[in-house]
Amino acid sequence: MTPAIADPARPVIRVEIAENEDIVMVRQHAREQSRRAGFSLLETTKLVTAASELARNTLEHGGGGHAELEVCTDGNRRGVRMRFVDEGPGIPDVDQAMRDGFTTGKGLGLGLGGSRRLVSELEIESAPGRGTRVTVVRWK
Amino acid sequence: MDRIPILRMGRTLLVTVQVDMHDQLAVRLLDDLTTMITKTRARGVLIDISALDIVDSFIGRMIADVAATSRILDAQTVVVGMQPAVAITLVELGMALPGVRTALDVERGMEMLDDPGDR
Numbered sequence: 001m002t003p004a005i006a007d008p009a010r011p012v013i014r015v016e017i018a019e020n021e022d023i024v025m026v027r028q029h030a031r032e033q034s035r036r037a038g039f040s041l042l043e044t045t046k047l048v049t050a051a052s053e054l055a056r057n058t059l060e061h062g063g064g065g066h067a068e069l070e071v072c073t074d075g076n077r078r079g080v081r082m083r084f085v086d087e088g089p090g091i092p093d094v095d096q097a098m099r100d101g102f103t104t105g106k107g108l109g110l111g112l113g114g115s116r117r118l119v120s121e122l123e124i125e126s127a128p129g130r131g132t133r134v135t136v137v138r139w140k
Numbered sequence: 141m142d143r144i145p146i147l148r149m150g151r152t153l154l155v156t157v158q159v160d161m162h163d164q165l166a167v168r169l170l171d172d173l174t175t176m177i178t179k180t181r182a183r184g185v186l187i188d189i190s191a192l193d194i195v196d197s198f199i200g201r202m203i204a205d206v207a208a209t210s211r212i213l214d215a216q217t218v219v220v221g222m223q224p225a226v227a228i229t230l231v232e233l234g235m236a237l238p239g240v241r242t243a244l245d246v247e248r249g250m251e252m253l254d255d256p257g258d259r
Contacts, residue, residue: 020162020163020164021162023162023163024160024161024162027160027194028160031193041225042225042228042229044193044225045193045194045223045225045226045228045229046229046232048193048194049194049195049196049229049230049233052194052196052198053196053197053233056163056196056198100234111197113234114197114232114233114234114235115233117232117233117234118229118232118233
């Protein structure tokens, strides 16, 4: 993953994810950060949709956690970085979890694999019993 | 309790989604629509999503469920007004909404529901 540098003038927004309505909050902040990064309508739509999928994963599979959203830069590039952190059971097989249609929850299993297609970079750090941290960046 | 209003126009039910729906609101809408179709003997359901700036896999599944459920109850569902950016994103996400009929706007959606040959 590209070492994106956080822009000091733009603070990290932290959103707690404990219930359903918090997913809506994450979407709102993702929309706001997209605007700050100067994203087009389509770029914003993709980022906000990925934020929604990943926040739901944090809630449903991780048992809740939090999200951090920030505008980041890399040289002349600008983007939005989002991190989703939970202390849940973790993902035993990350490759399997990335596959479309794989699900252990109530959903369609499009969350991780689908989100991957909507962002520029996606990284998962997880181990059984140690929670999950998903970091995505979408560059303009 | 939050609810999305369902309007009845003859034998058509009209739903205009104007808020950023949280998941439970979407589930409640599916329940309410199913009840209303049976109660009012509706033949058509028109869902206007022109105000939605995203449709994620959860809302997408709710839309597909409304369409499938209404079909079993002898009513047609037409989804109207999806923004182009939303459509592109939904397909990229992996949800092409097979089995869901769509129209560009409410007027064309109504025409679709009115035309018995098109059922």
